[in-house]
Amino acid sequence: MTDKPLPQPTPRTQPFWDALKAHRVDIQQCDDCQHWIFFPRLHCPRCFSHSLTWKTVSGEGELLTYLNTTLVSLEEDEIQVGMRVRPVFDDIVPGETTLLRYTAKR
């Protein structure tokens, strides 16, 4: 459990939170220009299309900065910009709320 406020899903963000509960990372993709969209929105920020589809992605990536996520199972001196990371699904309220964390991809 955490002392931080828990996310409050809205109709727009519910698919993202439901995917995390199933230990998947789902984000929106624009059907017209194929732009990947995160955070969930009503329209594509590139071409303004309202035709968006939720798709499952690996969630893996590269650490670009030290903001906007929580890194787990790492010592401070292991964290490097440019390191490969993978998702960790933190079931803080099992069956109800799962948060997306990241750790090193080894």
Ligand SMILES: [Zn+2]
């Ligand atoms: Zn678009």
